[in-house]
Amino acid sequence: MTSEFSASLTFSGMIARKHQFSLPLDYQNPDGEQISIFVREISSPENQDKALPFIVFFQGGPGFGAVRPAANGGWIKRALKEYRVLLLDQRGTGLSTPVSFASLAHLPASEQAEYLSHFRADNIIRDAETIRKQLTNDEKWTILGQSFGGFCVLKYLNDAPEGLAEAYITGGIPSLTRSADEVYQATYKRVQAKNQDFFNRFSDAQDLVKALASHIQDNEVFLATGERLTVEMLQLLGINIGMEQGPESVYYLLEQALIETATGTQVNPLFLAHFCQLLDFNTNPIFALLHESIYCQQSASNWAAHRVRQQYPEFNYQTDKPFLFTGEMVYPWMFEQFNNLKPLQQAAKKLAEKQDWPNLYQVDKLADNQVPVAAAIYSEDMFVEMQYSLETTAQVGKLKYWLTSEYEHNGIRMDGEHILDRLIAINRGEKLR
Structure with missing residues (x-):
């Protein structure tokens, strides 16, 4: 189910609408415990009544809520030119049934661990794909992942590529196989x-x-x-x-x-x-x-x-x-x-x-990926080993990358409009500005 606030909220240069979804904690037990997933939809005033496609942002982390924009700037400014932006609070963060010591205090340690085991990228993607089907009448959308959000992008390409039109990654291409x-x-x-x-x-x-x-x-x-x-x-x-x-x-x-x-x-x-x-x-x-x-x-x-x-x-x-x-x-x-x-x-x-974590990636499946992907790899990134990222780019079909020393790990926060604009151009074979 989805419940939506009827009134729109006006920010500086942006119109926001809130969406709340009740989804399974464990998708293997869909009728069991439910959690709430919050998504904020952002559009520009001139486009608020247009049926533009969605671009979904996957935040870095794990464990952090989506950005709370105060003004139309950075990567959101570029995205709003042709998309409606969805800011997803990943399960356990922001307004999505947030996890804390207080929220888990009623459970013994073994049950706390079992509960938390459902908060990795695999279930974040299940949440997103369920929301896509409910919110878009099963239309494809575009995704953008920063840092851990890039891990989520690859997991989405692995698990549900049929839901994607394009994909973008900044500062977060993981190894598919390394420990x-x-x-x-x-x-x-x-x-x-x-x-x-x-x-x-x-x-x-x-x-x-x-x-x-x-x-x-x-x-x-x-x-x-x-x-x-x-x-x-x-x-x-x-x-x-x-x-x-x-x-x-x-x-x-x-x-x-x-x-x-x-x-x-x-x-x-x-x-x-x-x-x-x-x-x-x-x-x-x-x-x-x-x-x-x-x-x-x-x-x-x-x-x-x-x-x-x-x-x-x-x-x-x-x-x-x-x-x-x-x-x-x-x-x-x-x-x-x-x-x-x-x-x-x-x-x-x-x-x-815990030894029985499910596999995240299927190397053969990603090699046959047909969704256009453009990624920014920061050569001086302290958090992501460049050689492992480059190793992955050779293993994923239709992935083009931009290797640069201009930015640190949080480049999208500092110059997001330029970075996303360049990645869109790369993905679509357009001349770089």
Whole structure:
């Protein structure tokens, strides 16, 4: 079923309508528990009454709701010229039966893990395809995926290509066959390179971060969300140095981390508040719970990032060695240190040990893909190994790509209008502007 708000909402240069769908938690048991999936439809004022095709956006993550646009800009501005845009809150995020420690508190750990096992890309695509049939009278639509959203695009091409007219990917072409261990062996090297770039750019950053690390080792320092700040937590800020404008945000935060007071050196309350805003583990638990599972096919992750880290001891901070940030890796200790992850520790352990994750991709089927696909691959991307992305481009039929060093992982947020325009031109064989 779908229920739709009758009134349209007017934003700056956009008209929005809300759609809510009741869909199965488990598609193998369609009459069982139902969850709510929320989609926001965006159109331009001049096109709001036109029957334009849809383009569906798959957000990065996993575990984050779709973008909430405040104005007609970026990739949405380009898309609205010829589409109606659908912003899908993937199951468990945004307004789609959101997952949190509170929403799962009534379940024992084994049932929490079973519930969460239904929140990977396979079921996200089942949701989208069910919505397409209900919303469009079974017409084909176009899809766009950023980061983890690119994983969803490939899963859609694998599972339901008959529903697609075209597909676009930015910053997220996964390997079809490589394990989580292989992925992290590659990405730790990319994180090392980003650390080198960061500390070369900001010549006093190493001194600033080591002074802070020393202080929090010697003193109890508590974040605005109540956790004691640890060096391991501090290293997690590195997820931001792989983003456009992220290194600047981290540096400015470090620059004002320590202040002198009448009672001695203290951590600036501003730092303690802003630190929490740069990390999402307390507010978006699906990311920590399911991040490694996005690579799993008939195998367990067994805390792959944590195990592979032992091959890179330079990430284990020592006072007489350079400080290094980590990337988007998830570690078991996070479920001991972050307040909103602590209640999910046993569920996380069960998910890490789960061996029977369904296969995600069929290599032979994707080789015969007939849906036009255009992808942007960022050669300096900290989160996605370029060689693995290129490996996949050779395995998927009708996939054309644009390899560029112009952007970091979040390029679509910074220059989305140009990026989507170029990808549309590539897909359609048009002359690049």
